[in-house]
Amino acid sequence: MGNSVGVREVDVLIVGGGCSGVAALLQAVCMGARVLVVEESPWLGGMITAAGVSCIDGNEGALGGGIFGAFRAAMEQHYGGPEAVRTGWVSNTCFEPQVAAAWFRDAVAASTAECLHGARLVRVLREEQRIAGAVFEHGGAALEVRAHVTIEATEYGDVLALGEVPFRLGRESRAETGEAHAPEEADDEIQDLTMVATLRRVQGGAKPVLLPPGQDTARFHNSTAVHAKIQDPAYWNHKLHSWESFLTYALLPESGEDSTPGDLFMLNWPFHSNDYPAQGLFGTPEERASTLAAAKERTLAYVHYMQTELGHPEWGLAEDVYPTADHLPLLPYVRESRRVVPVRWLREEDVVPRDGSKRNAVQPDGVAVGDYYLDHHHDKDHRPPGERLGECFPSNAPFQIPYSAMLPREVNGLIAAEKSIGATHIVNGCSRLQPVALLIGQAAGAAAALAVRDGCEPREVDVTELQSLLLAAGAQIVPDRDCPNTLPDFAERQRALLAGG
Template sequence: MQIKRLVALLILLNTWASYGQLNSSVQKVDVLIVGAGASGTMAGIQSARLGAKTLLIDEGPWLGGMLTSAGVSAIDGNHQLHSGLWNEFRQHLYDHYGGPKAVKTGWVSNVLFEPSVGQQILRRMVSAEKELQVWHNCRLSWIKKEEQGWSVFITDGTQEVELYTKVLIDGTELGDVAKEAGVPYRIGMDRRAETGEEIASESGNDIIQDLTYVAVLQDFGTGTDKTIARPENYDPSPFICTCAGRCDADTVEATLWECDFMMNYGELPNQKYMINWPIYGNDYYLNLIELSAKERQKELEKAKWFTRCYVYYLQTELGYKNIGIAENEFPTEDGLPLIPYHRESRRIKGEVLFTVNDLARPFEQNDPLYRTGVAVGDYPIDHHHAAYHGNEELPDIHFYPVPSYSLPMGTLLPAEVEDLIVAEKSISVTNIVNGTTRLQPVCILNGQAAGAIAAIAVREACKPGEVSVRQVQSELLKAGAYLMPYCDVQPNEKEFAAIQRIGATGILKGEGKNVGWQNLTLFHPDSVLIVEAIANGLEDLGIHSVVRSAGESFSLKETISLLKEIQKTQGKKRLNKKAVEAYWAELAYGAFNEDAMVSRRQFAALLDHFCDPFHYWEVDIKGHVLPSKKH
């Protein structure tokens, strides 16, 4: 088995060497991304698609970070939010395995896949982009801020190359570039008084979430024995409550599942199993954010050892000796993933701070950050702290109920450092919010947004912080991404883009709901429009006369009158009924009856087409209508 693994490793290393190495002939790029994780890879693809000359570097040989290199190949959330590059990646998985049912192999997720397959898909996606280069097995040595852009020094351990980049993107797992660039940041739990979050810690601390060294196992068949060597100082006691029937369940707060059901939690295609089990499993507490690379590696050996102990426990104490470490899944000597699963990192101090208040009640905040949304998420606020000694003293924020949400653009932009964009898990959110923004689809999508911001900044010859919110959102919409987390209006519907734009203005707002594990925001597209639904949003723009005189519901005749009122405010030539009638027919809405009540879908489509408030009323990074446009 070891010989087979070594041969596979040598073949793969040869492949990677030809794919990406330091190239001293490359001296200037438009966009440099450090860290080819879930965010960094997608940032590179989006940046290149918008025409920016883009370079992506990573310390390891794989693309994808937690999706692949860390083995967390069971996607959490966004199953109903088919947004942008997340949807594109998922469709490639469907195509590879044979459709949605073929990847719903474990009960924890709707999309599970082999990490090696995810890596192959990402490599094909990246290779298709002519403006994107990738250098593997190299790292950032140091950086220097220039008046415009950055001088960046990259090494592979034997040589060093100096590059100049107009925009730098931090796609690292722990926010290392942000620190090197001098960006202020937070680590651990925030003080309640600082964030205004009622469920936050009163005093704050530097405690982060547990990490996990995942294992991917494989069923080698009945009668085989794939038991690994007994780990040194092996102790089964941390794992005895990992499934039902092994300990006194009355003393355990967590639900204990039957052992076979627990194993099926992360079942992958082809009889493989992702071992990333939080209940007396292989979660491990380490806060190594501020350690050096050598110190981190030394500490991570402890997490690896703990996972090997857990695998040995599954094989010996629970009888799963036929399920061993998967062969040829990862190019590592021990068969474990290339990197650990980091749930938390540094969190920059950005142009905005996204709190649980903004997330839970987006339409009630002083700063309407939802108007600046560039990524969406719907997973619960999921914190892992069971492995921390003293976790019983920490705030209980596990699965705090929230709706689905839009991630504000300002979370990716450092407040004090220019020409830098930060993605992955180091964005400007609170510790509590990180419990949901850390998940794979949100990191994929914040990476896509980072790439869009960077490419537009290059194209417009401006700083990332000067890029128009609406311009970024428009590019993301063209790429099939969501701005607002409305799961009841799909991208294949003809009004999708219009509803996304109108939603981002706040003229029509959705309804946030938490239903068990499901976090939703609903637009209710086919409900009849009522006055109360649009009054506040229009008054923010200085438009109120028609709304105040209308009845409870809104007729097509009243809609036309309102559109004329808005166009008058905008200084546009006022439309006539024939134009509305023609567009109504184009949308195939049926008979044109002025007395009929309009639906929210129909109103959004008409308002977007004839008045285009999304582009007319620009917003700043905090979502406020800019003075130059507000009347």
């Protein structure tokens, strides 16, 4: 990085242009804030674009609304209706990553916000107990950005680490959180990452993918029933899927008149496939790069396995989806990141109903909603009996994200979004999904704009006004599938639910 230093001043600095980052931008700018989003990759949208996870997990039906609802409606309209995006059994909303990226790009281009791509976070500006912005490396020069509010929206929680904001990484102990299903002792177990691949079927055979040096395809033999030496799901702790079931998991729709249904596939398979240990992402830059390289090799090895041992050479890497030389996504799918120590933790008891009820207790400061189950990806949980990690969680119910879980306990000037909110390791299994991250980002953007308007800290924002602004934007703050934001009494119904009605 050269000696040249540029200085910018904005109202709201958003570090990371993923799901939360782009949603925060769109909300804050429509409230009049001067916003800058800094994103290292050339695409906005994070998980659902640059990381290739182009099948929405959760928030089915009318749940969610807001920017997430607008995005889902746009995908349905692009492909010709709700049925046209129900192409894989993993999701009711599937799409091409580049189509989603174009939607976010165009939505931001129509606003007054500015996006800076290709910039790398190198330092966080901290003035005693306050975050005042950050410094980036961009084009060989340093750029210092000062802001009234900074939003942590990176994939890794890097703002927390560089800003010395207290955070957790790994599993909390039962004594620390009081969660019934937390381990006795805290440890460094985190969810696996995945380097997703978008595959295309080519009649006559796709381009062969070579087996990377040092990779052993035997590790994949239990990913389906085809090569399972022991045909007992209990032994492997997962269902043994047929090739047909595996393939129809995540088929994607395709744009264009010449496209053939069923020729595009998202490889993000949870069983003995391309999940990879993520601990190295949170070490040195060299350790992160090494981890990502190894994760790519794992994915390429699985594609090679599909082409050879599974006998499907017609499937290969789609070469026209990502602007990358290796045709893999720009980012890994990071399921669990550093999580801020918040004003109030979001714990197991907040998402798992008590006494057999199907509804969770209402969070008075709820600002976003989700409905996904406590889904944790650990390759260690699909080993033979006696060798497993052993995570097993109860059924949860639709839940809220409280604003107090987005605020650092001790540090001002910062709002945590994306997967860095103050959710425990257990709750991260349901709070990490794409719709929830979009809605968290929208709430973060609204809160930041209010703090700018009133000249106050994010923790001093009037939560009732924040909730009213989100309702006005069509975003749910209490889960309710019976009253979508298209109905005239949407806001009134939401307020009644918030009050316990």
